[in-house]
Amino acid sequence: MKRENAVALRSEIADFMSLEAELVDTRRFEEWLGLFSEDLHYRMPMARNLAHQGIRAGVEYLSEPLDVSWFDEGKETLKTRVAQIRTGVHWAEEPLSRTAHLVTNIRIVDLDGLPDDPTEIQVNSKFLVYRNRNADEEDTLIGRREDHLRRVGGSWQIFRRTVYICQTVLLARNLSFLV
């Protein structure tokens, strides 16, 4: 990819990621869903403490198809989650959590190797998701994300998201908020 295209693409993708986070943090969940493709694969695998050999072998995060995950689902389930929040009686989110999704270190993978007008890209990033609810409850999830985006018309859609959180024992009471 030409340098100037690369600069523009990075700028555009950062904007997209900021928009995505803003939609979810301002509870525009339905608009947020629109940024994901219908064939979305959304997974948040679980990590284990392994000896260094296991780390080297890349099996720290349980990523086999049949492994249990924190999340491993498609768009329909995400939609159901939004629908549940919208019932107004989903006690884990009623009153609604206040969240802030901080997305940093956004990097398009192998940008040099991409054509000038790519239709699919992989975007890696780091995130800190903060949740505050009720009087004093705070949860913070920190980790990295691998997103796969597809160009759809003038914009982008996420068709695969893999979220690697750093915790093995989840230190939050639940995952009722959207990451």
Place this chain on the structure above:
Amino acid sequence: MKRENAVALRSEIADFMSLEAELVDTRRFEEWLGLFSEDLHYRMPMARNLAHQGIRAGVEYLSEPLDVSWFDEGKETLKTRVAQIRTGVHWAEEPLSRTAHLVTNIRIVDLDGLPDDPTEIQVNSKFLVYRNRNADEEDTLIGRREDHLRRVGGSWQIFRRTVYICQTVLLARNLSFLV
């Protein structure tokens, strides 16, 4: 706005936001004040836990003119705050807190709809402000910010800042540091 202008403007604004945070974190408070216009409106409204109807109605954050806020003031008061710190006997900031303002998800609102050389823009962002003071005291404020900037000569000034923190009960002893 043309794509290339958009790319350049985003780049410029991110630089501006980084500079702002750096000035305040390196205690160059007077220079920091210079980035705000004289007609600044600076507000940090308070949030409440409301039922979903209240959230939908957009009244979670108390934003009426007469509502009590964490901050709701103009530039003069901000200057007074800096002056207070500079006395050297403002015990809440003596010894001075060490802060880090992490600003992420910087997004220029409705960039496409803007003229090529806009004079006013709205910049949304997320932030994490960390404060450390004395031996072991840590406070972290996380949330989102809506800034309104005006072009002044070759640079920008903030003329409106609204800060939405996620906490309802503030979990910091005080707000003696600048956000």
Place this chain on the structure above:
Amino acid sequence: MKRENAVALRSEIADFMSLEAELVDTRRFEEWLGLFSEDLHYRMPMARNLAHQGIRAGVEYLSEPLDVSWFDEGKETLKTRVAQIRTGVHWAEEPLSRTAHLVTNIRIVDLDGLPDDPTEIQVNSKFLVYRNRNADEEDTLIGRREDHLRRVGGSWQIFRRTVYICQTVLLARNLSFLV
């Protein structure tokens, strides 16, 4: 520097910084080392609580050559640290910590004053480094960084890194992870 070059350089440097953080967080430590020059000076000075006069005098962080630091070393020592982790019996990192380096507020210092194709630049940034290990141990270091980069062929290398953390009493059990 011309505006368009500035935009491109910022974009490139942000990409570099994201890559660096990704390498260390995905434990590609040897590749990570490759981003640092052989004449690297890596320092993390310690902070003290001083009266405002001391802050003004710029001596809050102990930065004299003979002052004790958290880190003050060259590339060889960094390599030794990586080698120690790779032994598989470095208990402080066995099992390995899971880290996330969030780098924000990346700013090239005095960009306007630089030539169009600079060979050395100073890059300031903020960071949050999160570490999780074992069942529930969490450490978070937050602060700012001053990096000095040198252009080497088509890419960049860091030849000086100074890391200012906000804590005076380090609230982490150790600094066995790479910052």
Place this chain on the structure above:
Amino acid sequence: MDIRSLVDIANGTASREIFVEDKIYRRELEQIFARSWLFVGHESQVANKDDFYVSRMGEDSVILTRDRQDKIHVLLNSCRHRGMKLCRYDEGNTRLFSCPYHAWGYSTDGNLVETPGELVGVPGYEKYYHSELQKKEWGLIKAAQMVNYKGTIWATWDPNAASFEDYLGGMRLWLDSALDHRDGREGGSTVLVGVQKWRTNCNWKFPATNFIGDAAHAVSHVSVNLAGINPSGGKGRRDQRASGHAAFGWPDLGHGGLGFLPRSEEEFPREPSFQRYPVVSEYLAEMAAKHKERRKGGTHYQGKGTIFPNMSFHEDQPRTIIVHHPNGPTQTEFWRYYLIDSDAPEEVKDKLRHYYMTYSGPAGMTEQDDLENWTSATQASLGGVARNYPYNYQQGLGHSEVCDLLPGAVWCGETVTEQNQLVWLKRWAEFMEGRNWDELMRRVPIRNDVPFPMKAKEIA
């Protein structure tokens, strides 16, 4: 627990243990917070029928609500079934509190229930409970006594507690000076929308005994004085006060504060104030004139301070209420309310609001330093050695005299004295000893009672 060894009123000292020790704290929850009159909120927070506002009494969450008959109630916010926090919103409107866990429903609707908070809806009451559950016994716990005093709501869990009026005693005159309209009408004030709530790692007794009139700590506010938030411009943080300002305390009740020596309404001087904001300045001058007119011939009572145990208020600059909710031995959760004339012009309200927020609350340039000091003092009292050295409250010790002008109060003619801290600590000890209300209100003789140390009578 030997309370008398912890607080030595005669010598003006108190053990640090009472500021840091968990065992003592837990006894405070029982002996003080489960028995005293506590500030709950303001009627304007439940302006309409079925409005509710969730508040605190000590560590307990309570619901303040107005029923359809316009009566206000204070209910313990915990489901009687299995303890669920019943109402999870900070405020709202409902007449039926339905528990998220198993849907027990408690009503405040007088058409439905005899006692507000009564248990009305129990799913499966007939089928699964066989109609045997004694619903009347399992309604929400109600405050034993509740009072709406000029818009402020107070409650106690103790059915034997003295009446609110007796509990307040002469301090009521000062509370009036905060709650009455600037033009001299009774009441007529309200609170601005929005309660500032925040946590600070200090023992709750620091703010209680600071706001009771700790004039000596004014020196700690030198930075705001230098930076200047004086509403008439210039240095300082307040307008100039009238003369005759001094500390007064009620040794039999535990209340106290700083206020003006009572005098005839006409004699009370009224200097210009808020001169940076002419609209405010004029409003206040006009109201003051009306006040003087309306109350002429009467006595002018005015002051600010702490009502035992944990409510403090200020009648003027800034006109506010603050509650120091205990949140563990070394943490306090503050709730700050801002008082204002209900019918003041919007611009006046806005300017006052701005001044108050600049002064008070966690972003207040004055309060920030107090919060820092209370925290540092609490923390520095935790050390194994430091703990052994008592605090000193000897400023003006033994120089107090009865003030005939203010019923039940003592003073020593100064603002700067620790008389009031001792007044408060004396009351603290009386509650902590477990005295019953007859003893607390001195309706019966008390063995080994500790008298408040007064100035020795000069022999003529």
Place this chain on the structure above:
Amino acid sequence: MDIRSLVDIANGTASREIFVEDKIYRRELEQIFARSWLFVGHESQVANKDDFYVSRMGEDSVILTRDRQDKIHVLLNSCRHRGMKLCRYDEGNTRLFSCPYHAWGYSTDGNLVETPGELVGVPGYEKYYHSELQKKEWGLIKAAQMVNYKGTIWATWDPNAASFEDYLGGMRLWLDSALDHRDGREGGSTVLVGVQKWRTNCNWKFPATNFIGDAAHAVSHVSVNLAGINPSGGKGRRDQRASGHAAFGWPDLGHGGLGFLPRSEEEFPREPSFQRYPVVSEYLAEMAAKHKERRKGGTHYQGKGTIFPNMSFHEDQPRTIIVHHPNGPTQTEFWRYYLIDSDAPEEVKDKLRHYYMTYSGPAGMTEQDDLENWTSATQASLGGVARNYPYNYQQGLGHSEVCDLLPGAVWCGETVTEQNQLVWLKRWAEFMEGRNWDELMRRVPIRNDVPFPMKAKEIA
């Protein structure tokens, strides 16, 4: 500690103190978690020789491991030398656990040691210990008893504890319904790879007494029902259940749950399920047919619930195990396992896995609301006033009858009843009183025993 004042089985109430007070919690660790049979893990987690998996028993870390003779062991994961957490990985493969601190080595290799976990490697044993260290006495602490029940591993620290079979009693029949293959074979199930572990600020007794069959709280799941995760499509969160579903409890053992009234295998109705996923639907139908065939003439036992103290399981939708590890008086660490037929087709496994994860665990749309409720109830019970009001467990109190079809069980013909919570609390009190195992298993007469409140016999 007067346990009887805390739990009033006859009246169906329990003090809030037992859900929040540290002193009681510490006694639970001694009297309950150091004595009861606890769930440790699944044999598939240590499928190969020398595999290990680190689990918990109460607050203690334990190592589950399979030795080279294919025997499974449960060892306390703390070095006997100076306490180091010996194994710091969540899982792996080794036969020698070598301590990071001073390299004491413990072996599970039967060729080397008599007792697995024996201390074999002590650096400097001859030179520095002069061969005087009694190595046999300083091996890893082993669980006093260990059982592999159809793949699930259970252990107790108490050598005097009743046998696992006696401890389980009739509840075993229900556990079988979760662990047996869908086609009716004994066993044949396994757990999916990956254990969800998470912390929640609730007392561990909330989940224990919730999963024991708290049908009344179904109302709290209305949101997931509305959103709909029914595996056959449409609203709701599960397929329609067969009739005859009710609460059963074992008052002498503390177990209980919801299950089906036993009937002949042939009579047990089997409606279609998982109709959104034909492959699953067909698999389950086929297995059900085999089950009926294989077990014909027998009795169909099926249920889910809690095995005292802290293991809960579900036999069906979702087929899972959850352990409520105590982690302080107001915190629980949950470990959730997902059960599946070992030899089910991959696609069937995958669809079930997806449904289970959508239902359970911290991201489960049903479990999320439970977690919120338990936390809120725990927190709201901490207040100084709230603490004084007992919880209510009177739903169906005194309406229980012996169920002859299910050995040792009582029921009242309904799913909606708090009988089982009382069953559990009764057992809790028996352990907490410090009864010995003869008393606990009623092998000896017990003075002042508290009977379970049963329906009064009608006089004919």
Place this chain on the structure above:
Amino acid sequence: MDIRSLVDIANGTASREIFVEDKIYRRELEQIFARSWLFVGHESQVANKDDFYVSRMGEDSVILTRDRQDKIHVLLNSCRHRGMKLCRYDEGNTRLFSCPYHAWGYSTDGNLVETPGELVGVPGYEKYYHSELQKKEWGLIKAAQMVNYKGTIWATWDPNAASFEDYLGGMRLWLDSALDHRDGREGGSTVLVGVQKWRTNCNWKFPATNFIGDAAHAVSHVSVNLAGINPSGGKGRRDQRASGHAAFGWPDLGHGGLGFLPRSEEEFPREPSFQRYPVVSEYLAEMAAKHKERRKGGTHYQGKGTIFPNMSFHEDQPRTIIVHHPNGPTQTEFWRYYLIDSDAPEEVKDKLRHYYMTYSGPAGMTEQDDLENWTSATQASLGGVARNYPYNYQQGLGHSEVCDLLPGAVWCGETVTEQNQLVWLKRWAEFMEGRNWDELMRRVPIRNDVPFPMKAKEIA
């Protein structure tokens, strides 16, 4: 509290409770930290008149300051008025400590006060205190005894404590080997600017009993040995040591460490070191020669270890001091200082500094693993079952003999032994039993005294 049941010196075991239990910890603050000699800092940290440096003694904050008469003082950093942390900076220069809260002023100026730390400035002393405050009684609490030992500052709160020299006993000879100049001059060392302070979730007794000479744990440092930070290049983490290195302990005092068997100065071997840095290597060789020359005819004493209770030092590689401040039963706050010859060339200082930092402190490649181990051991000892199993200190038990060459010391001829841990634990128990100083220093007979287990005399 039955201390003897917690520590069994004769059998070489100690209860885990002493490493995790809050009640025991609180007693440690009283019986140990309020009575022992504690390391406070270094005179170079207050090089100039009116310099101050804020340090810790146990959990208490203290001010180390040098007055205008060049005398050094140790003052409790808590205002006597209402407990405020008086000095809130880590270091600075002043002779008047003015409290932020009410401005009480304490002076160290000998022209103004008799006792440093005396209360001099009390705002309103005449007007508001009526000159009645006994200012002399309300000065800052001073350490009861303070000593400047070759630049290191030590203090105790107990006026009855033994003199520092008696308290140190023979261990002084080793402390000298760290504090004396490399060329053999008395003193002549200083600390580098900058104290590393950090928190670790381990009980403070882990580092205290680790640094007393726990040679068996060397195995835990294999990773740094493999990676190699040997200052002469190659593998390992230190230069090769001279022969005759062994563990020595002072059973009557609680100190101990690893050191060299005393021999004549001329016989002490001096191998080259720091060969990666010729400038250092040459400097050290030159100093060693001078040392030998200066002290010829004398005895060479050299060692490192722990001075009871919580100060550890190393005389050589790396030459450092570390203090293990207790910070709750399961947390320690470490403060690390780096020792250096005051007049060494800058480059030598710089290279040593770099080596020390690479070895020690939270980023030190050696210390990191210790910190991990102490934390893991503390955490794994918290479990309800694990708590019941004592730690083992039997390595070399009963093999100690008196070492005539080192006054008051015992040894068993090896570095690898747990003799010293028992020496320390024995002293711990003596303090914890509440023995008075006559008893602690064996000036009076002690009933039921526990002897240190020595090697049985062989019968000739």
